[in-house]
Amino acid sequence: GENVEQHPSTLSVQEGDSAVIKCTYSDSASNYFPWYKQELGKGPQLIIDIRSNVGEKKDQRIAVTLNKTAKHFSLHITETQPEDSAVYFCAAPAVYNTDKLIFGTGTRLQVFP
Amino acid sequence: KAGVTQTPRYLIKTRGQQVTLSCSPISGHRSVSWYQQTPGQGLQFLFEYFSETQRNKGNFPGRFSGRQFSNSRSEMNVSTLELGDSALYLCASSRGQGSGGYTFGSGTRLTVV
Secondary structure (H helix, E strand, C coil): CCCEEEECCEEEEECCCCEEEEEEECCCCCCEEEEEEECCCCCCEEEEEEECCCCEEEECCEEEEEECCCCEEEEEECCCCHHHCEEEEEEEECCCCCCCEEECCCEEEEEEC | CCCCEEECCEEEECCCCCEEEEEECCCCCCEEEEEEEECCCEEEEEEEEECCEEEEECCCCCCEEEEECCCCCEEEEECCCCHHHCEEEEEEEECCCCCCCCEECCCEEEEEC
16 A cells, blocks of 8 residues: 655754755555645645646745655745744555545644744 | 534543544535544544445544445544544545545544543
């Protein structure tokens, strides 16, 4: 079955700096890779996703890159702000053509003013 | 557009009791998945329902069960509660069939004493 590994587990950056979180997956058939942000007391919120026919996707200050050959994908946040502080999860489909996702273990991002 | 609604938000139960949690998906979403979130284990998949049928199941004991109604609302039940069942239980809805776009509710915080 699918296995998703996520690094680092914690990340501290200064406001304005960039942050990068990396994930690897095991199933080469996986075709959809979402990223979620979870703030304290809330459920995870989808912030960006990418499909396997695309190498990079951007949405304002966040971007996701996908390397299918190496089976890894990364979240990039530029010009970080204190409100970016949260736990970020990557995920990959566990079973083809269903919505069951396997999540990484999460990265706690802290942005210091 | 209403989001995913989970009730109740908080529950305190005693060991040995049973509990039922409810999830109302986004209108039009036919897939509902349940996850258990704990600090040590991250987001663990419980099960997925699609059109009233359990389509995927995680590695949890039979004390954890669920169902989905014709209006796509879902319930999960935990019988004979143990201290280790204390967790945040999250449900997520989507259109199903690998379409992505999982949307999470805010979760039910279950504490077993």
